[in-house]
Amino acid sequence: MKSRWLIPALIAVAIALPWCFYDWGHHRHAGFLLSMLSQMGMMVILALSYNMLLGQAGLFSLCHATFFGIGGYATVHLLNAVGAGDLPVPMELMPLLAGLSGLALAILFGAMATKQRATAFAMITLGISELMATAALMFHHFFGGEGGVTTNRMIENSLFGLTYASGLQVYYLILAWTVLATGLMYYLTLTPLGRMANATRDNFERAQFIGYDPRMVRFLQFALSGFFAGIGGGLYAITYEIVTFDALAAPLSANALLMAYIGGTTVFGGPILGAILITLLQSGVSLLSNSWLVYVGVMFIAMVIFAPTGLAGIIKAHGPIRHSGRLGSLVVPYLRLVIPSLGLLLGFVGIVELMSFLTIGAAQGRKLVLFGGPVDVHAALPWVISCGSLILGALWLRIEAAGFHRIWENLTAEVRR
Amino acid sequence: METVLISVLNGLVYGMLLFMLASGLTLIFSMMGVLNFAHASIYMLGAYLAFTVSRFVGFFPALIIAPILCGLIGAAIEIWGLRRVHHNGHIAELLFTFGLVFIIQRLVQMTWGMLPMAYRVPASLDFPLFVLYGANFPAYRGFMLLVSAAMLLGTWLLLKKTRIGLIIQAALTHPQMVSSLGHNVPRVFTTVFAGGCLLAGLAGVIGGNYQTTEPGMADSMGPIVFVVVVFGGLGSLAGCFVASIIMGMIQTFAVVIDYSIADLLRPMGLMLTGDTLLTEVLTVPVARIGALLPFVMMVTILFFRPRGLMGTRDT
Numbered sequence: 001m002k003s004r005w006l007i008p009a010l011i012a013v014a015i016a017l018p019w020c021f022y023d024w025g026h027h028r029h030a031g032f033l034l035s036m037l038s039q040m041g042m043m044v045i046l047a048l049s050y051n052m053l054l055g056q057a058g059l060f061s062l063c064h065a066t067f068f069g070i071g072g073y074a075t076v077h078l079l080n081a082v083g084a085g086d087l088p089v090p091m092e093l094m095p096l097l098a099g100l101s102g103l104a105l106a107i108l109f110g111a112m113a114t115k116q117r118a119t120a121f122a123m124i125t126l127g128i129s130e131l132m133a134t135a136a137l138m139f140h141h142f143f144g145g146e147g148g149v150t151t152n153r154m155i156e157n158s159l160f161g162l163t164y165a166s167g168l169q170v171y172y173l174i175l176a177w178t179v180l181a182t183g184l185m186y187y188l189t190l191t192p193l194g195r196m197a198n199a200t201r202d203n204f205e206r207a208q209f210i211g212y213d214p215r216m217v218r219f220l221q222f223a224l225s226g227f228f229a230g231i232g233g234g235l236y237a238i239t240y241e242i243v244t245f246d247a248l249a250a251p252l253s254a255n256a257l258l259m260a261y262i263g264g265t266t267v268f269g270g271p272i273l274g275a276i277l278i279t280l281l282q283s284g285v286s287l288l289s290n291s292w293l294v295y296v297g298v299m300f301i302a303m304v305i306f307a308p309t310g311l312a313g314i315i316k317a318h319g320p321i322r323h324s325g326r327l328g329s330l331v332v333p334y335l336r337l338v339i340p341s342l343g344l345l346l347g348f349v350g351i352v353e354l355m356s357f358l359t360i361g362a363a364q365g366r367k368l369v370l371f372g373g374p375v376d377v378h379a380a381l382p383w384v385i386s387c388g389s390l391i392l393g394a395l396w397l398r399i400e401a402a403g404f405h406r407i408w409e410n411l412t413a414e415v416r417r
Numbered sequence: 418m419e420t421v422l423i424s425v426l427n428g429l430v431y432g433m434l435l436f437m438l439a440s441g442l443t444l445i446f447s448m449m450g451v452l453n454f455a456h457a458s459i460y461m462l463g464a465y466l467a468f469t470v471s472r473f474v475g476f477f478p479a480l481i482i483a484p485i486l487c488g489l490i491g492a493a494i495e496i497w498g499l500r501r502v503h504h505n506g507h508i509a510e511l512l513f514t515f516g517l518v519f520i521i522q523r524l525v526q527m528t529w530g531m532l533p534m535a536y537r538v539p540a541s542l543d544f545p546l547f548v549l550y551g552a553n554f555p556a557y558r559g560f561m562l563l564v565s566a567a568m569l570l571g572t573w574l575l576l577k578k579t580r581i582g583l584i585i586q587a588a589l590t591h592p593q594m595v596s597s598l599g600h601n602v603p604r605v606f607t608t609v610f611a612g613g614c615l616l617a618g619l620a621g622v623i624g625g626n627y628q629t630t631e632p633g634m635a636d637s638m639g640p641i642v643f644v645v646v647v648f649g650g651l652g653s654l655a656g657c658f659v660a661s662i663i664m665g666m667i668q669t670f671a672v673v674i675d676y677s678i679a680d681l682l683r684p685m686g687l688m689l690t691g692d693t694l695l696t697e698v699l700t701v702p703v704a705r706i707g708a709l710l711p712f713v714m715m716v717t718i719l720f721f722r723p724r725g726l727m728g729t730r731d732t
């Protein structure tokens with residue numbers, strides 16, 4: 001199978017990537033790339049641990065960032081304690097302690113939240129998230145209020161004698177922990193607990209009849225996902241050396257959900273894909289456009305409606321066709337989808353950008369610049385082009401999608417035979 | 418005494434506003450099993466639409482037009498969105514409405530900008546209704562109470578005394594049976610969803626100039642409304658009413674109470690000194706933790722009574 005070499009290859013790429021963009025002229029690493037890769041590592045852990053709830057146990061949680069954040073705050077305080085010489089813990093084990101703090105809080109809140117499932121569970125977690133976010137702004141001793149808590153990661157206490165002064169060393173620490181946490185989470189899906197989580201997700205009454213307590217399964221899954229989220233938070237604190245209210249507020253929980261869902265909740269590796277993609281979008285598109293949240297939101301809703309299995313699910317669906325060697329016959333139908341999709345995309349992006357430059361952009365005093373020239377957002381022409389492209393693209397895509405669907409159905413039927 | 422009376426009145430106004438939002442949410446939930454995360458976003462949309470409409474035709478026509486627009490938006494969301502994801506289960510529906518929150522939020526920012534709108538109380542209602550111990554009670558708050566009471570009465574009459582209400586109530590508990598009797602249950606669903614959004618829109622129209630009409634209003638209102646719905650018991654209108662009023666009272670009373678736990682301990686001979694996390698928690702006055710109270714209450718009630726105040730069923 002492909003996956004045998006996929007995992008080592010991914011790790012190798014992750015190790016090599018900072019060196020591919022090494023600036024030999026100035027003998028330094030590309031800072032933007034390193035911070036983006038570090039961010040990806042944390043987000044992979046966050047998304048995977050979130051998927052332990054959403055994908056594997058069918059629990060829609062809205063307080064995942066709480067455990068991420070508490071791991072971050074705990075790490076900052078621990079780092080300060082180590083720096084002051086009160087605590088002999090090497091840097092490499094810091095994320096473990098952060099994970100344990102996440103675990104402790106997840107046990108506390110999990111005992112309440114996992115009494116319920118489905119909608120009521122989602123509501124309780126929303127309450128917990130708001131509770132913690134409000135408390136974080138209120139109690140300055142632990143959370144530092146709006147300014148957050150700062151630390152210094154050069155604590156001179158390392159198993160390997162590293163100082164963690166450079167971003168590269170921190171990145172490799174993050175990479176090591178990401179690989180370790182991912183491996184552990186994958187191992188958990190193979191244990192009886194992971195299997196029972198799937199069973200309670202699919203039919204909790206039957207799981208109950210077999211003699212398992214679904215609530216206990218939910219609780220264990222919740223607590224363990226809190227542990228892994230805490231590890232992610234610990235890495236966050238080490239990287240940025242500051243933890244603010246943002247690390248446990250609702251937008252980060254929503255981000256975890258978006259990454260896990262867009263990547264695909266039904267496949268273990270899906271959230272990894274989602275985390276990498278969303279982080280890329282976040283650091284790429286958010287620099288270019290004010291409205292990247294609209295794009296992510298629309299992408300998310302389109303996924304919920306048209307592809308509930310996420311990107312990884314779509315890729316997985318090609319498996320049987322690839323095995324039979326018929327993947328080639330899908331190339332032309334896919335190519336036929338490209339042009340109308342591009343039209344739709346162009347029209348949509350055009351309208352969104354025009355609208356946002358009309359209001360937000362104007363307030364910021366920015367001008368929309370396309371193809372090297374400024375675009376007058378008050379003129380009719382760009383609006384007409386965008387709307388036309390959107391409508392034409394949508395109609396054309398509808399026809400093409402119907403044709404594609406027919407070919408796809410025929411092909412899967414043939415392959416199955 | 419005067420602070421108590423004024424706080425009671427203000428709490429009632431805020432509570433009724435909460436109830437307008439929460440009742441629509443509860444109706445939609447008990448009917449379709451869908452918790453509409455975008456409910457507070459519709460509330461925000463109602464306020465913005467009312468601002469725009471009232472600039473052209475004045476406040477009172479906007480009071481009618483904006484909620485209807487919100488109802489139509491709700492119907493469109495139900496027909497083209499929720500119905501399509503319905504067969505994927507409740508989690509998919511929750512996720513769908515959750516995604517809507519982002520989109521509506523940004524659409525509002527893109528259409529009206531990031532700054533607060535100058536959506537003001539209409540001049541005809543901008544006078545003090547009566548003076549209580551030297552403090553004015555604005556006529557607009559009285560008007561808000563009037564509108565929400567009328568809405569409460571209207572919803573109650575519609576649900577209990579009309580044929581439509583009868584079908585809605587029946588579809589709540591026995592959708593298959595109602596469908597077998599020849600009623601179009603999906604259309605009933607659409608009606609209820611649109612109705613809930615209409616109520617949220619109405620709340621937005623009268624709440625938009627009571628609070629401020631700005632892009633953050635959905636985020637600040639949303640969690641409180643969910644707390645109300647869960648506290649009152651998912652799916653119970655009466656519980657929702659009681660919870661709204663309680664929540665309104667708590668929020669307004671918390672602001673005027675300047676005591677902390679440490680003040681309670683002092684007569685018992687316990688004095689707190691030092692500057693640690695514990696003393697900070699104990700000495701923070703109630704007025705400052707007002708924002709925290711709803712969530713503490715929700716977590717507490719769920720711990721002791723998972724169904725909420727008057728809820729009849731688990732989800």
